[in-house]
Amino acid sequence: xxxxxxxxxxxxxxxxxxxxxxxxxxxxxxxxxxxxxxxxxxxxxxxxxxxxxxxxxxxxxxxxxxxxxxxxxxxxxxxxxxxxxxxxxxxxxxxxxxxxxxxxxxxxxxxxxxxx
Amino acid sequence: xxxxxxxxxxxxxxxxxxxxxxxxxxxxxxxxxxxxxxxxxxxxxxxxxxxxxxxxxxxxxxxxxxxxxxxxxxxxxxxxxxxxxxxxxxxxxxxxxxxxxxxxxxxxxxxxx
Numbered sequence: 001x002x003x004x005x006x007x008x009x010x011x012x013x014x015x016x017x018x019x020x021x022x023x024x025x026x027x028x029x030x031x032x033x034x035x036x037x038x039x040x041x042x043x044x045x046x047x048x049x050x051x052x053x054x055x056x057x058x059x060x061x062x063x064x065x066x067x068x069x070x071x072x073x074x075x076x077x078x079x080x081x082x083x084x085x086x087x088x089x090x091x092x093x094x095x096x097x098x099x100x101x102x103x104x105x106x107x108x109x110x111x112x113x114x115x116x
Numbered sequence: 117x118x119x120x121x122x123x124x125x126x127x128x129x130x131x132x133x134x135x136x137x138x139x140x141x142x143x144x145x146x147x148x149x150x151x152x153x154x155x156x157x158x159x160x161x162x163x164x165x166x167x168x169x170x171x172x173x174x175x176x177x178x179x180x181x182x183x184x185x186x187x188x189x190x191x192x193x194x195x196x197x198x199x200x201x202x203x204x205x206x207x208x209x210x211x212x213x214x215x216x217x218x219x220x221x222x223x224x225x226x227x228x229x
Contacts, residue, residue, distance in 0.1 A: 034217060043204055044159075044219040093158065095217070103147055103166075103208065105217060109158040 002028050004096050006108035013084055014116055020080045021111045023094030029074035030096035038091040050077045084115040122205060122220040130228050135192045137223040139205035146208045148181055150190050153202045197229045
């Protein structure tokens with residue numbers, strides 16, 4: 001099946017630094033990528049929808065200047081958590097929609113961020 | 117944002133019993149999907165049911181969809197200890213201006229050996 005990778009899988013950083021998370025579709029082209037955040041024992045919360053070549057659409061309550069999303073190619077989207085704080089510590093998961101099979105999306109394995 | 121409710125929030129059953137989880141949503145959808153997540157791990161796609169389908173089977177899984185009630189159910193038959201996980205429904209909302217796939221709050225299933 002289609003594979004979506006995320007890098008890094010785990011990151012620990014100091015408060016105030018910025019962290020970039022990459023999401024790649026390895027064997028298909030993704031017109032749309034989604035970014036989710038998941039706190040412990042909670043569900044996935046959609047943060048933003050990213051379309052290749054255009055600006056991301058952010059969900060209500062998600063600060064676009066805080067969570068910068070770039071979807072520069074059909075196989076890569078990045079999420080940058082700027083000036084990270086301990087409350088940004090979470091599990092970040094991306095998913096990608098195959099442009100050929102629009103109803104299917106494939107999830108990455110997630111990135112665990114810990115901000116000290 | 118989240119679509120709606122899943123119930124129960126937590127379910128504990130004996131191995132061999134059936135487990136039923138329900139999901140409700142609020143908007144019109146293209147399809148609904150069920151996922152499984154083991155603690156601290158990524159998501160595993162279980163099954164997709166389209167808005168024009170009413171029931172779907174995959175192995176020990178049975179999913180129903182009632183678009184008039186905006187609800188779906190996932191039945192796991194003859195449960196095993198290895199089925200212990202969190203289960204989420206996710207709805208692919210009818211596209212307005214952009215794609216949107218929203219997850220329900222999930223059901224935590226414990227299968228006791």
